Amino acid sequence: MNTTIDLNVDRNSNIALSRQIFIKISSLILKGILKAGQRLPSSRSLAEQLKVSRNVIVDALDQLAAEGFLESRKGSGTFIADGISIHLEDKPELVEFEKIGFEDVRTDITDFRSGLPDMNFFPRHIWIQLTREIYSNQAFDPLSYHQPEGALSLRKEIASYICSRRGGKCSEQQIVITSGTTQAISLVSRLLLTAKRHLVWLEDPITYDIQRIIKNNGGTIKGVEVEENGIAVPRSTVSGSFLYATPSHQFPTGVSMNVQKRTSLLEFAADNNIYIVEDDYDSEFRFDGPPMSCMQGLDPDKIIYIGTFSKTLCPAFRIGYLILPYNLVNRGRQQKWFTDLHSPIPNQLVLAEFIRRGHYTRHLTKMRKIYKTRRLHLETMLKQEFGQSVEILGSQTGIHLCARFKGRTFNSELLFKIEQTGCKVYPVERHTLNTKKYNDTIILGYGCLDTSEIEYGVHALGKVLL
């Protein structure tokens, strides 16, 4: 039986005509509209029907035959092949995207979203110049496959920085470059969590997303209260996997651990045979002196350190790193390999040069000054607006602070009203596990806000709260 086919082509499309014909005929076959054994019209008549050259039709038919949709029978023509059946439902072509992770930052009002550095100060010219150099340098091959731990030059720079400026103890061998802290947490979870040891001690409060990532990797979370000097030393001696903490600048409360607390935690870790995972995300921005020492240097065999460039440079690079105890290095590298072979290399090479030539420390010094001015302005504005009724917490370090308004409860109605009035604030409560201590406290990120935006935001907050 000869077949007439309902075909047309779109001459304005950027899809080649032969490809359009291939797609149409193959989809008619897959949908069962063209059936096995049916004979196709000749290429000449299809060309006439569609007003295209015969070569276009021949190309399409050749491709259909190569993929098994058609078979030629000598002397009798081209037929739909046997054995093609698939049940295709007409599905909508687009899915409605759910919001996963961060909401968009509002730019029409003052959005006190925390954790965002001011990318306007990112040294683009230097970065572009170094990128050009990296791609022109024949000695590197940034475009090929690499080892899971990442670029040696970057790992060397990080090791040298952490040892000379942050009190860490490590060599480049212990470092695995990751896609931010986020991937580092997943890798650590996969490395340490087992069916028997799935318990993870976590500061309460701690970034909601961190809780989700650990749970998603099979961890059972046990929240531990945060005191004035960091996480309380847990009492339980059940078998667990690791304790996760932000010793130099707790998120979100802003407190930091003194050395007494750090050594007590290490005793707890030794007694329970667990690791401590140190998340050091933004403590480079300490305003009244150099950054706190990291905890890793106290016991490099028991502490897994996670660093990130998301706050000091920009989050979009997705460059973070793990410093692993020696006995976990190979398993850590393997986990990274299983996950994504390795993180993208070109920007790692650029970053290594950026650090080596002193641009990184200069950038930190510049940003520290900018953030300090913003922090002081925010504190002054809060005190002017609210006087004794506000308590400011954890403003010595980082790019956010917490403001406590005793007697207030930042529930969704109040937060909505505040947003309607001109500023968006974030309740600590969103990051808590068990504690109800922080109903009255909000997080105010100021990294991305200039002084006039800060003023506008604090006045808006005042209109609602006063």
Ligand SMILES: Cc1ncc(COP(=O)(O)O)c(C=O)c1O
């Ligand atoms: C406590 C904490 N650590 C680390 C990060 C940074 O994550 P990443 O390095 O994946 O951007 C965040 C994100 O804001 C955070 O809140």
